[in-house]
Each structure stands twice: as C-alpha cells, then as structure tokens.
Amino acid sequence: MTRANQNAHSPQPSDAEWKILHALWRRGKATSRELLDELAEEKWAYTTLKTMLTRMEEKGFVRSKNVGNAARYEPLLVRGTAQRSALRALLERVFEGASGALLAHLAEDEKLSAKDRAEIEERLRAAQEGAAPPPTARAKARERKRVR
Amino acid sequence: MTRANQNAHSPQPSDAEWKILHALWRRGKATSRELLDELAEEKWAYTTLKTMLTRMEEKGFVRSKNVGNAARYEPLLVRGTAQRSALRALLERVFEGASGALLAHLAEDEKLSAKDRAEIEERLRAAQEGAAPPPTARAKARERKRVR
DNA sequence: TGACGACTACTACACATGTAGTAGGCTCGC
DNA sequence: GCGAGCCTACTACATGTGTAGTAGTCGTCA
Numbered sequence: 001m002t003r004a005n006q007n008a009h010s011p012q013p014s015d016a017e018w019k020i021l022h023a024l025w026r027r028g029k030a031t032s033r034e035l036l037d038e039l040a041e042e043k044w045a046y047t048t049l050k051t052m053l054t055r056m057e058e059k060g061f062v063r064s065k066n067v068g069n070a071a072r073y074e075p076l077l078v079r080g081t082a083q084r085s086a087l088r089a090l091l092e093r094v095f096e097g098a099s100g101a102l103l104a105h106l107a108e109d110e111k112l113s114a115k116d117r118a119e120i121e122e123r124l125r126a127a128q129e130g131a132a133p134p135p136t137a138r139a140k141a142r143e144r145k146r147v148r
Numbered sequence: 149m150t151r152a153n154q155n156a157h158s159p160q161p162s163d164a165e166w167k168i169l170h171a172l173w174r175r176g177k178a179t180s181r182e183l184l185d186e187l188a189e190e191k192w193a194y195t196t197l198k199t200m201l202t203r204m205e206e207k208g209f210v211r212s213k214n215v216g217n218a219a220r221y222e223p224l225l226v227r228g229t230a231q232r233s234a235l236r237a238l239l240e241r242v243f244e245g246a247s248g249a250l251l252a253h254l255a256e257d258e259k260l261s262a263k264d265r266a267e268i269e270e271r272l273r274a275a276q277e278g279a280a281p282p283p284t285a286r287a288k289a290r291e292r293k294r295v296r
Numbered sequence: 297t298g299a300c301g302a303c304t305a306c307t308a309c310a311c312a313t314g315t316a317g318t319a320g321g322c323t324c325g326c
Numbered sequence: 327g328c329g330a331g332c333c334t335a336c337t338a339c340a341t342g343t344g345t346a347g348t349a350g351t352c353g354t355c356a
Contacts, residue, residue: 018241084253086242093166094234105232
C-alpha cells in the first residue's frame with residue numbers, strides 16, 4: 001500500500017519539493033541529472049537535489065527505480081490531488097475556510113485572464129450538473145460576506 | 149520604521165502565526181492571556197503563545213504596548229493583504245501561476261456548497277464584465293501597486 | 297512582610313527544510 | 327588495468343518552527 005495519497009494529514013510538500021514535483025509532472029519520469037537540468041534556474045548543487053529526492057521518496061512523494069547505475073524518479077503524487085490538498089490547507093489556515101473570501105481575492109486579481117475565466121465557467125457548469133440542482137441563487141447577498 | 153507591510157519577500161506567517169493573527173483580527177487587540185483564551189482549542193502553554201508573540205513582533209507581524217504589567221498586542225498585518233499575499237504565494241508555488249487551475253479546483257470541490265458555486269459564477273461574471281471583453285482598460289489598474 | 301500569582305525575558309530542544317560536502321563504487325575509454 | 331567521471335549513500339550544519347521550562351520581578355492580600 002503505497003501510502004502515497006495525500007489524505008488530509010500527509011505532510012504537504014515544501015517549497016523545493018513542489019518545484020521538483022512540477023518538474024517531474026512535466027517530464028513524467030526523469031533521472032536526477034535530467035531533473036537538475038530541468039531545474040537549472042534553481043542553481044542547485046547536484047547533491048542538493050539528490051538529498052531532496054531521497055527525502056521525498058521517504059515521504060512517499062516519489063518513487064525511484066534503478067536503471068543502469070542511475071535512479072529514475074517518478075512522481076507518486078497526482079498533480080491535481082496534491083494541488084487540491086494544498087489549496088484546502090491554505091483555505092483553512094489563511095482564510096479560515098471562507099472560500100468566498102479566497103475567491104474574492106482571486107477574482108479581483110488582474111492576472112486572471114479572460115481565458116481562465118471562461119475555462120472556469122465551463123468547469124463550474126460541469127461540476128454543477130454533476131452535483132446539485134442549479135439553485136439559481138440570487139447570489140446578491142454575496143456582497144456583505146466579504147469582510148472588511 | 150514599521151516594515152510591517154507584506155511585500156513579496158517578507159516571510160509568510162507560519163501555521164501557528166496565522167492562528168494568532170486570526171485571533172488578533174477578531175479582537176482587534178488583546179493581551180496574551182486573552183489570546184490564550186481565544187485560542188483555547190490549541191491547548192498551548194502560556195509560554196508557548198508568548199514565544200510566538202515575541203517572534204511575531206520581531207518579524208513585524210504584531211506590535212505590543214505595555215499596559216500595566218502586561219503587554220497588549222495588536223496586529224500590524226492587514227488581513228486582506230496578508231491573505232492575498234499568501235494566496236499569491238500558493239498560486240506560484242503550487243499552481244505555477246495558473247490561477248485558472250486553482251479556481252477550477254475550488255469550483256469542483258465537493259465541499260463547496262451550491263451557494264458557494266453560485267457565488268463564484270456571479271463573481272466571475274462580474275469580473276468578466278468589468279475586465280475582459282474589449283480591451284477597454286477600465287481604471288481597474290488602481291489595484292496593481294503590488295510590486296515584485 | 298512575606299508568600300502567591302501573573303507577567304516577562306531567556307533558554308532549550310526536537311524536527312523540518314535548504315543547502316551542500318565527502319567518500320566510496322561502477323564503468324568506460326584508452 | 328587505470329584514471330576520469332558520474333552516481334549513490336552518509337553526514338553536516340544553519341535557520342525556522344512548535345513547544346515549553348526556568349528564573350526573576352512586581353503587585354497584592356492576609
């Protein structure tokens with residue numbers, strides 16, 4: 001049993017670990033040398049990356065398989081799941097569960113492109129169909145929940 | 149001087165620090181004893197909380213003023229700003245800047261009530277109207293003083 | 297006036313994280 | 327067969343964080 005899934009209480013990846021995970025998700029699997037290239041802008045010493053990978057393997061974030069004299073790593077975490085878990089953690093810790101407030105910040109962010117928005121609407125619609133009858137909520141009341 | 153604003157590089161509050169900050173935002177200002185009550189469910193030793201507060205003061209997250217023999221603390225971070233900064237950090241670190249993906253998770257989250265979802269749609273629509281369609285740059289740019 | 301209780305400043309310590317060095321083992325070209 | 331490289335496992339060490347104990351100070355109440 002892998003123990004690799006990210007249920008609410010498995011530790012969250014650290015900053016550096018996220019970077020490595022992203023690199024791994026991009027490439028599927030990779031040797032540490034390849035990862036070092038992929039993460040060139042971090043300017044890590046090879047051994048630094050190796051240390052990280054070892055720790056990540058201990059935590060069940062990645063798995064390694066020996067290929068020749070080198071190890072080839074692959075992610076065990078599923079990107080979407082890990083992200084969701086991190087998001088949930090943030091939501092609790094920073095927003096005390098108030099997703100509305102989180103959204104408010106996000107929605108106001110000018111970095112959200114129109115394309116992003118369109119995509120979200122799309123997803124929302126999909127989620128809604130599969131989950132709850134459209135309550136056609138007069139969500140006007142939203143305004144006053146946005147504390148100070 | 150203060151140095152209390154959260155520009156991109158001031159350190160993010162830690163887990164425990166967020167809890168304390170939330171308590172402080174709830175009460176405006178408070179003595180450590182009051183905070184200990186407010187945070188009763190954490191079951192912290194008084195000195196634990198005190199240590200945190202001291203460290204937070206060093207970091208410029210809070211400020212204390214002596215009142216009688218005890219110190220009264222007040223937050224220096226502004227809630228919304230701190231939250232936004234944390235959100236942005238998450239966005240970078242976990243979603244590599246893809247706010248769309250973040251939102252998608254938020255939207256699909258089964259924990260999100262239908263009401264929340266409706267609210268999201270609402271917000272999206274609003275954002276879209278106000279921002280996206282034609283490049284008619286509306287004065288939305290006022291917000292973007294956030295350096296980095 | 298002295299013990300009691302609250303408060304503060306210091307100190308301690310374990311674990312996580314970022315960062316990297318060292319030493320020893322394989323392999324391949326010459 | 328040997329040295330140059332590359333790889334791995336260990337070890338190291340500073341800093342941050344969670345958690346708390348100790349000792350010293352001060353006001354108050356019996």
